[in-house]
Amino acid sequence: MGTITSQVKKFGNNGSMSRGASAVSTRQQQADVELRVLLLGTAGAGKTTVFKQLQMLHKSGFTERHRLLYRHVIYFNVNQIFKELLDGCVQLGIDSSAIQPQIAEITVYLSKMEGKTQTQNLSSSHIVEVMKDLWNSSVLQQCFARRNEIRLLDSCEFFLGELNTIIRMGYSPTTDDILRAYATTIGTDEFVFPFRPGLEARLIDVGGLAIARRQWVNYVNNLAAVFYVCDLSGYCRTVEDDGVEKNSLHHSLAVFKEVEESPLLKKTPFVVLLNKTDLFDTFLSSLPLSTCMPDFEGPNDPFSAEAFIRDHFLAAFSRKSAIYIHSTSAINAQGVEKMIIDTMKVVMKKMKSNQSME
Numbered sequence: 408m409g410t411i412t413s414q415v416k417k418f419g420n421n422g423s424m425s426r427g428a429s430a431v432s433t434r435q436q437q438a439d440v441e442l443r444v445l446l447l448g449t450a451g452a453g454k455t456t457v458f459k460q461l462q463m464l465h466k467s468g469f470t471e472r473h474r475l476l477y478r479h480v481i482y483f484n485v486n487q488i489f490k491e492l493l494d495g496c497v498q499l500g501i502d503s504s505a506i507q508p509q510i511a512e513i514t515v516y517l518s519k520m521e522g523k524t525q526t527q528n529l530s531s532s533h534i535v536e537v538m539k540d541l542w543n544s545s546v547l548q549q550c551f552a553r554r555n556e557i558r559l560l561d562s563c564e565f566f567l568g569e570l571n572t573i574i575r576m577g578y579s580p581t582t583d584d585i586l587r588a589y590a591t592t593i594g595t596d597e598f599v600f601p602f603r604p605g606l607e608a609r610l611i612d613v614g615g616l617a618i619a620r621r622q623w624v625n626y627v628n629n630l631a632a633v634f635y636v637c638d639l640s641g642y643c644r645t646v647e648d649d650g651v652e653k654n655s656l657h658h659s660l661a662v663f664k665e666v667e668e669s670p671l672l673k674k675t676p677f678v679v680l681l682n683k684t685d686l687f688d689t690f691l692s693s694l695p696l697s698t699c700m701p702d703f704e705g706p707n708d709p710f711s712a713e714a715f716i717r718d719h720f721l722a723a724f725s726r727k728s729a730i731y732i733h734s735t736s737a738i739n740a741q742g743v744e745k746m747i748i749d750t751m752k753v754v755m756k757k758m759k760s761n762q763s764m765e
């Protein structure tokens with residue numbers, strides 16, 4: 408897996424990477440006046456959602472241009488959800504022949520919507536009813552009940568519960584809609600916000616797919632902290648990574664271990680965000696944690712299960728004094744920013760006291 412450790416091995420640690428090296432040296436200069444914080448984690452863990460939360464708070468919401476861009480992502484997501492549910496039926500052996508025509512109709516409609524501008528008209532009332540009936544059909548509900556066994560966007564229930572609002576002309580996504588939208592990050596996104604008077608923080612969001620992880624090495628110099636985002640609800644789900652099917656939580660722990668072992672990050676404090684606590688709690692009520700972690704002896708409540716996963720992250724980290732672990736649900740505005748700022752303050756204080764002891 409080409410993450411930071413293997414990249415260091417591949418290129419050596421002597422600054423000889425041509426494009427990467429110049430990018431890093433620019434960032435080193437910036438680091439004198441700002442704290443650089445890098446968001447890492449596997450694909451879909453919630454990095455961009457955390458990033459959006461901070462961006463939104465500091466820019467007083469999203470601009471109309473932003474909202475319009477997200478409108479396309481959301482139509483794409485709804486389209487994808489129906490396709491995934493249909494694929495899920497096939498995978499789970501649920502007979503979906505009766506709903507094929509409606510799915511085809513929805514796909515054609517949403518593909519048109521993805522490309523439409525606000526002013527062009529496309530009648531929606533009929534298709535919304537088709538979508539709602541389909542979503543409430545026993546075929547799709549049976550499939551949804553086993554959603555941990557199939558590939559399905561986390562925002563399925565949210566978007567399909569909002570069809571009346573979303574599938575209409577003039578739709579402008581709300582902040583909640585934007586936080587629920589998913590487009591995998593290609594490249595990076597950066598955002599600067601005031602950390603305290605006279606000091607700014609730069610939050611850097613990168614992609615978590617295998618191909619994007621190969622670029623992480625370009626962003627690791629002079630970091631004040633790494634925020635590693637883990638999708639807790641992945642304990643009962645699988646992901647495909649570099650063509651290999653893996654348990655999502657085991658995959659997240661493996662990538663974490665690889666990052667933690669990177670010589671370039673040996674002095675960087677880590678903050679682990681155990682994310683998607685809302686989904687974790689829901690899955691846990693019917694699927695015990697022991698299905699993925701046989702060593703877990705219970706009780707199977709969210710508190711004990713989370714503590715067990717937390718211990719796995721602690722065990723995977725060699726510098727016990729430089730790791731902080733928090734639980735989050737990044738779709739909920741309350742608390743994400745405060746948690747990040749408060750944690751950063753603790754990290755900074757710790758770094759200062761370490762430096763004065765050296």
Ligand SMILES: Nc1nc2c(ncn2[C@@H]2O[C@H](COP(=O)(O)OP(=O)(O)OP(=O)(O)O)[C@@H](O)[C@H]2O)c(=O)[nH]1
Nearest residue numbers: 451452453454455456587589591592615683736737
């Ligand atoms: N229910 C729920 N959904 C979440 C939470 N955090 C993120 N999501 C959803 O998970 C999906 C993926 O989130 P992103 O933040 O885009 O994931 P990412 O880590 O940036 O993924 P990549 O860019 O592919 O690496 C989005 O649909 C989010 O709305 C959470 O706490 N609860």
Ligand SMILES: [Mg+2]
Nearest residue numbers: 454455591592
């Ligand atoms: Mg992302």
